[in-house]
Amino acid sequence: MAIQILRDLRGLRVLVVHPPDSERTRLVEHLHRIGCRVEMRWPVPDSFGDGCDVMLLAIEHDVRAEIQRLLKSSDGPRPTLIAIVGYEDPTTLQLVLEAGAVAVIERPIRPFGLLTHLTIARSLWLEKRETEKRIRKLERKLSGLQRIQKAKAILMDGQGLSEAEAYESIRRQAMAKRLSMDDMASAIIHANELLQYRAKDV
Numbered sequence: 680m681a682i683q684i685l686r687d688l689r690g691l692r693v694l695v696v697h698p699p700d701s702e703r704t705r706l707v708e709h710l711h712r713i714g715c716r717v718e719m720r721w722p723v724p725d726s727f728g729d730g731c732d733v734m735l736l737a738i739e740h741d742v743r744a745e746i747q748r749l750l751k752s753s754d755g756p757r758p759t760l761i762a763i764v765g766y767e768d769p770t771t772l773q774l775v776l777e778a779g780a781v782a783v784i785e786r787p788i789r790p791f792g793l794l795t796h797l798t799i800a801r802s803l804w805l806e807k808r809e810t811e812k813r814i815r816k817l818e819r820k821l822s823g824l825q826r827i828q829k830a831k832a833i834l835m836d837g838q839g840l841s842e843a844e845a846y847e848s849i850r851r852q853a854m855a856k857r858l859s860m861d862d863m864a865s866a867i868i869h870a871n872e873l874l875q876y877r878a879k880d881v
Contacts, residue, residue: 762783782800
């Protein structure tokens with residue numbers, strides 16, 4: 680994993696959101712030496728977009744509103760975010776935390792340490808993304824189990840089946856109709872809701 684991250688740094692799409700000055704020039708030059716594909720932008724864009732893997736964002740007090748607007752945008756997955764700061768005051772740190780930055784680079788920017796920051800930030804971001812995927816998968820599985828449980832309860836109540844018989848009934852119907860157990864359970868729940876709705880109208 681770590682070796683792959685280091686290999687992937689070459690060709691990594693990096694967006695540097697920083698005022699055009701000598702600091703930005705030095706930063707971009709070193710990113711090019713690492714092998715990154717760099718794009719520069721200022722002022723702060725309205726959204727993250729999908730054109731970069733990593734965003735290096737200058738936390739400037741006079742563009743606080745623009746940074747907050749960027750952070751509120753939700754037009755797709757966010758890139759790995761690295762904050763660039765010149766102060767360690769509470770306001771700056773609050774904005775860094777709100778941004779969800781996984782690394783911080785201090786000004787004046789020095790080439791030494793940039794590769795380390797970039798590698799660790801990318802590693803943390805990838806781990807977070809994998810964790811989120813696993814959580815979503817577990818949530819879907821849990822929802823499916825809850826639907827199967829509800830469908831079993833409907834069959835047990837409506838047909839007088841035992842829990843094991845209700846489960847087997849769902850399994851057989853799913854196999855016969857070439858559906859997953861979850862889809863079959865959803866169909867049973869939906870059919871039961873329709874019956875209840877019609878019963879109310881009678």
